[in-house]
Amino acid sequence: MSQAVRKMQYAVRGQIVMMADKLQAQGKDIIFTNIGNPQAVGQRPITYFRQVLALTDLGDYGLDHPEVNTMFPVDVVERARKIREILGDSGTGAYTGSQGALGFRKDVAEFLEKRDGHPAYPGNIFLSNGASSAIESVLTTIMSTELDGVMVPIPQYPLYSALIAKLTGTQVDYYLDEENNWAASKQTLEEELKKSILDGVDVKALVIINPGNPTGQVSNRQELEVICKFCSDNGIVLLADEVYQRNVYAPDKEFLSAKKVALETSGCEHLQLISFHSTSKGLIGECGRRGGYMELHNIDGYVQSQLFKLASCSLCSTVSGQIMTSLMVNPPQPGDDSYELFQKEENGIFEGLKRRSKAVVEGLNKVDGINCNPAEGAMYVFPKVELSKKAIAYAEEQDMTPDTLYCMSLLEETGICVVPGSGFGQKEGRYGFRTTFLPPDEQMIPAIELFASHHRDFSAKFAD
Amino acid sequence: MSQAVRKMQYAVRGQIVMMADKLQAQGKDIIFTNIGNPQAVGQRPITYFRQVLALTDLGDYGLDHPEVNTMFPVDVVERARKIREILGDSGTGAYTGSQGALGFRKDVAEFLEKRDGHPAYPGNIFLSNGASSAIESVLTTIMSTELDGVMVPIPQYPLYSALIAKLTGTQVDYYLDEENNWAASKQTLEEELKKSILDGVDVKALVIINPGNPTGQVSNRQELEVICKFCSDNGIVLLADEVYQRNVYAPDKEFLSAKKVALETSGCEHLQLISFHSTSKGLIGECGRRGGYMELHNIDGYVQSQLFKLASCSLCSTVSGQIMTSLMVNPPQPGDDSYELFQKEENGIFEGLKRRSKAVVEGLNKVDGINCNPAEGAMYVFPKVELSKKAIAYAEEQDMTPDTLYCMSLLEETGICVVPGSGFGQKEGRYGFRTTFLPPDEQMIPAIELFASHHRDFSAKFAD
Known part of the structure; x- marks a missing residue:
């Protein structure tokens, strides 16, 4: 069997989640904050979308x-x-064309034009089963040998590491700076590229996730310029995972697409860019629908034809996901019968996320030994947790990472299911976890106190 | 970029189809018989399914x-x-578990038990985005090196050759015998295996497509016993593509699953088998839904855990496809309000397919120089066409296969879009094409005369 598949890891549905499922089956109440699956934890669907x-x-x-x-x-x-x-x-009921129905791709292109103030073309849009399948097809097409590299932010969403392992390419880590609100520095990018060249690695692509998963930052124009210039100067394809573009809560931040920044930055005229969006996130949370798209920008026609061939082999993405994508980018407008209800529902979801993003960060930061950057966007926070030498040693004895020990204890003591930081990658010696703030206030607000009390108990149990 | 992707071919949406799309955009009437996409050519959806x-x-x-x-x-x-x-x-609206929702998998298991008279387990069922994605995940998991082989019937559905190319494995062809109703002989299987062993190839899996695509045969028990025994004796995983199991038209034939035959054949107790089904075919034709499942039988627990991990990475198959799968295997029953209409609609579709399967075969066989095995099942016929030396030479000059020349001419002269036989594989020196018989009678019956008149004109034009 495939050694590449064997090596894959996907922590979002890993060991802790399996234990949570088991405990739930035994009758324990579990608060699932391990995955961005809003409607599984009480978010209501938007009526208009479902009616259409x-x-x-x-x-x-x-x-x-x-x-x-x-x-x-x-x-x-x-x-x-x-x-x-x-x-x-x-x-x-029928397969559509391989890229998805033209009319929906026109909707996407219009949305992109309005969003960015720059032209977009339906011919460059591929509708996909969520963002995941689009990302997989791009990496499959781009990578050829074991020395083909993809630069991935650390911490990252583990889909990237899983796919690179599956495709037997080389993952080139670039660390985000936690002290600097998870920004990527030019220096880090250049150093990592230099190192990988010395190792014989040919870096083909670089991934950004903006707003960040698991880290929740919203990148500003300057940070994006650094990335775009770096990729442009080095002939690296930029893969912009922008599935959380509607999830921005910080009042002083706005979402800027990589495409917009590239087109407005001198020297980036020829940047090769593919960006991804999804119906699973945003204020829709239609995860089960498997809708999404990617936009190609400055991508070579031959590579595009190969992406088309790959799409043809799966015939087409699910039509109901294609429809949902069209609805996402082209929702009811003022004056439409459904507008008022739509606005009310969407605002309700947004305000809830915003409220909880703040409450969770504030609550965690009040705990001695937990340190958490602001959740400016996305659906996650990624706090750092101080662990004692004793806890670390005990975890090693149990053949698990220290934060796995911590998260397993959190699950067993409180019923809260999170993902250990090690599943996303982090600096050596840093420990932590990712939690969503998706469950409704009445569940999430008391959970903050559970995070705190568990941390105190855990620290006492393993005091050095 | 990926050399493996570069080498992939997928004829069902290849050169001829692109030309057909172009001609249609120019205003020409096209009869699309290139792909099993029933609702794109007039088949009505089944009311009950859509209502649910x-x-x-x-x-x-x-x-x-x-x-x-x-x-x-x-x-x-x-x-x-x-x-x-x-x-x-x-x-x-939410992601389900990675294998699909348990309740739907229970429906599938009950259906399989009733169909085969043998136990089936929800734990062994994986719901998938059509059969294609399940087939891809299995081949991805099974194959590891370039010398890992998959035995594929020739002619085959080109998804298999495309995936093997993408995964850089070795395709081991075994030819079906056109003179013997497209059966696979034990001798052929053994010879091909022996040859591949000499080439250093490690055959991991063997594919059957029953009912056949593009060939339309329905395998009988004896043929399936030969396959099951061969796989079992040689430790080869049998991959049974059974997506056309409801499409059997020959009055003396019935669909027998590979699992049923394996369980009823001595010596096949330990056969490792994975079988595939889809909501895209049958009498449903819900292609845009992307629903389907696979059942694992005697598959090693570790391999199953790796398939589960792979499924986790795509989070889940589309929920509306999962629902359609449940409806397909558990439709309205006598006494239900919807039963009568459901029966009427399903029968109408079945009788139409049966009628046209006969009419197309009879019509083509009346043409001098066209020879066509019966369409016992599935949605296709795969006639053999006699081409003159002059036509063959002319095609070579044009750098295309002789049957591509023939199909391009058919498209240009009559507007009928079929797929050249070379896209599926065939014996050297054999030429032909695959056509569906999906369009309604009023389109398909006159098309038979167009096939005939085109063949006469083409033969006259290229007479030796």
Whole structure:
């Protein structure tokens, strides 16, 4: 069997989560804060999106039903008809073209133009099953030999390390600076590149995650300029994971796309860039839908044709995910029947995330021995936890990382399921974990106290 | 970039199809018979399936709506509630477990038990995005080095050759015998295995497609016994692509699963088998849904854990595909409100396919120079076409295979879009194409005459 698969690790569904599932099956109450899966922890779906989706699936039966307006608002019926026009008579039941239906890709391109103030082209958009499958197809296409490298931020979302291991390429780590709000410095990037060249590695691509996962920072223009220039100067393809672009809570921060910054930075005219978005995150949280897209920018036509061939082999991404992507980028507008409810629902989700992002960071920082950067965006915080020598030694005896020991104890004592920091990568000697702040206030606010009391108990138990 | 991706070929969406899309954009009427995409060529969706799907997406809004029964029959509402119980409060918006929701896997296991008369276990079922993604994950897990081989029938569905190329393994061809209704002989299997061993290849798996794609045969028990015994004796994992199991038209044939035959054949007790099914084919044709499953049988627990890890990395298959899979294996039963309409719709689709499978084969066999085995099942025929030396020479001059020349001419002259035989593999010196018989009678029956007249014209044009 594949040695590459054997070596893969994917901590978001690793050891701690399996134990949590087991404890839950035994009747224990578990607070799942291990994964960005909002609707699994109480977030309600946005009504308009589901209504449109349902009506497109009903097809003629629904659209021509004399009572359709008892259940579906007028603008929902109109939108479902428009989607029907895009998909043609085949509706949601047929494979679309390999890149996804053209009409939805037009929606995405219009959204990108409005967002960035720069042109975008439907021909450069590929609709995908969530962002994950798009990222996989890009890495599959870019990498060829074991010495082909991908620069990955540390800490990172473990999809990247898992895919690089699967594709038997080389992962080149560049550390984000926790003291400097998880920014990547030019110096670090250059040093890591130099080292990898000495090792014979040919760096093909560099990943950024903005807003950050697991780290929650929102990169500013200057930080993005550094990245874009670095990639541009070194002929490295920039892979911009921007799935949390709607999740910005810090009042002094805004999301800037890598494409916008590249196009507004001199010397980056030829930067090769692929950016990713998803319906699973944002204020939608439609994870089960598996919708998303990638946009190619300055990518060589031959490479694009190979990405197209790869997409053809899986025939097409799921049509309901394609529809959800179109709805995400083109939601109800003022004056539409559904606008008011849509706004109310979306705002409710946003305000909840914002409130809890603050509460969790403040609560954790009050605990002696826990230190947590602000959650400016995304859905996560990634606190640092001070562990005693005794705890570290005990973990080693148990053949687990110290933060795995800590997270396992947290799970067993409090029912809170988080992911150990080691699953994302971190500096040697740093320990910590990632937690979401997705569960509703009534669950998340008391959980903050549980984090605190567990830390005190754990520290007492393993006091040096 | 990846040399493996560069080498991949996927003819079902290759050169001819791109030309067809171009001609269609120019206003030419195209009859698309290149791909098993039933709803793209007029097949209507089954009402009950779409109603259940829509109502599950509507969630509380739909289930608690006072007027729900104006649009949704009582049994649809009940089924949507059951699905809601399986998915939990999160409904269709959350990631499920990596293998898919347990309740749906239970439905699949019950279906398999009824179908085969042998036990099946939800723990061995993985729900997937169509069959393609399951097949990819299995090949990814099984293959490790360039000398790891997979035996593939020729002609084959080109997903297999594409994936083996992508994974840089070795494809070991075994030819099906066209004179013997596309059966695989024991002698051929043994010879090919012997040859590959001499080449240093370690054959890990063998693929069968039953009913056949592109060849349309339905394998009988004896043929399947030969395959099962061969795999079992040689420690080869059997991969059974059974996505056309509901598409059997020959009155003297029935679908027998590889699992059933293996369990009823002495010496095959330990056969390692993975079988695949999909919601895209059958009488459903819900291609855009991307639903499907695989069942593992006698697969080593460690390999299964690696398949699970791989599934975890993509988080889960699309939930609407999971629901469609559950509906496919557990449709309305006699006495249910929706049963009569469901039966009528399904029968209509089946009878249409059966009628056209016969008409196409008979029509093609009437043409001098075209020879076509019966379409006992699946959605395709794979006729052999006699080409003149002049045509073959002309094709070579044009740097295309002779059957590509033929199919391009067919497209240009008649608007019928088929796939050249060379895209599936065939004996040297054999030429032909694959066509579906999916378009409705009013399009497909006149198309038969177009196949005939084109063949006469083409033969006259290139007469030796």
